[in-house]
Amino acid sequence: MVVEDNHNLLGEIAESTPRRFEELITDAIAVESGQETATPLAQTMISTSIGLKHQATSQEFYRERLKVAIELLVR
Numbered sequence: 001m002v003v004e005d006n007h008n009l010l011g012e013i014a015e016s017t018p019r020r021f022e023e024l025i026t027d028a029i030a031v032e033s034g035q036e037t038a039t040p041l042a043q044t045m046i047s048t049s050i051g052l053k054h055q056a057t058s059q060e061f062y063r064e065r066l067k068v069a070i071e072l073l074v075r
Helices: 013-033 035-055 059-073
Strands: none
Touching: 013 035, 035 059
């Protein structure tokens, strides 16, 4: 993709947006599990999502697989 191959075209936003997204996910998880547990869970969830995007043949497939991954992470 153009953006992935040339992230410098977007400047700082290409780096700050993923960091901000991780912060938001971490904060949401921390409400229930605490900050120490939340950080690795959020990072794992984001990594899983990225991997699934590359495998997904449809939005439905992506959502179903991500739901399973989230259920595993919150056990």
